[in-house]
Amino acid sequence: MEGKYPPIQGLGSGSSSSLCVPGTVLEDPVHCLMPAAFPSAQWDQKLPQDGPWKFFCQAMTLVLLLLVLILGVVLAEVLQFSNQMEEDLKQMHIKFVQGLADAGHQRDIMWGEVFRQTEAMRAGNESSCEPCHENWTAFQGSCYQFSTERKSWFQARDYCTEKNAHLVIINSQAEQKFLSPKGNNHYWIGLRKQYPQGIYKWQDGSVPTFINWRDTTSSEYDCAYLMNLGSWFSSSCYTYWYYWICEKPQVC
Known part of the structure; x- marks a missing residue:
């Protein structure tokens, strides 16, 4: 076999x-x-591992890694720019608020001087004073104008400023009685709550020595106004539109 x-x-x-x-x-x-x-x-022979496809895969891998790196750098730059913009806006807001506060302080100083001059003229001989302009009423050395339209407190303040006057400052019961509006009309006066202290001051920066709030809840808002019988109330400086009273020194 x-x-x-x-x-x-x-x-x-x-x-x-x-x-x-x-x-x-x-x-x-x-x-x-x-x-x-x-x-x-x-x-047992295997297919060759080296060739164009292997080189292409390696090249694409490097390209993708490079793109990821570039994207990371760009995102980091965008984040840094966004943070810087936010910080710049905060600084601008702080400067703007400070500028408004400084302007208000200078305005209060100016009106304080006007008030002192007004008081000095009231103490003098009123018979030598010039008559007030048309639509203005004289009383104890000052000229007063009662508006015939309504505005917010700040708009009324600006209107009086344009007339070389200020919202009325009430310093006595006699002046309060003179100003007491007739009917049910509301009139802004130059009294506003100042912050951060949260206390009421007149437009010239002085603290009231004479007050006539209706009751303890009448002063909870920021801007004061007169109601019938001369009682004082307060409301939002922007939301409500009332009549107003301007005051300026009488020329003596």
Whole structure:
């Protein structure tokens, strides 16, 4: 039996006996010769790993990493710019508020001087004073004008300023009685709550020495006005529009 199946050329005897077994499918010479015709090195050969696709993948990876790095830098710059803008806006707001406070202080000083001059003229001889202008009424050395239209407190203040006057400052019961409006009209006066102290001051910066609040709840808002019978009340300086009374020194 061994002479029937001679050893396959190129393989050892051990290989031939293990590959060509009588009585099996491997007895076919084609099957027995296949390992010799196609060496095992050819079956184990792998596809090459190097080539254009590997280079392309590496290049795309580098490009993506570079884009991520650039995006991170851009986002960091945008965040820094946003923070700087926010800080600049805060500083501008602080300067704006401070500027308004300084302007208000200077205005109060100016009206304080006007008030002192008015008091000095009241103490003098009123008979030598010039008559007030048309639509203005004289009383104790001052000229008063009662408006015929309504505005907010700040608009009324600005109107009086344009007339070289100020919202009325009430210093006595006699002046209060003179100013007491007729009917149910409301008139702004030059009294406003000042912050951060939260106390009422006249437009010239002085603290009232004469007050005539209707009751303890009448002064809970920021700007004061006269009601009928001369009682004082307060309301929002912007929301409500009332009549107003301007006052300026009478020329003596």
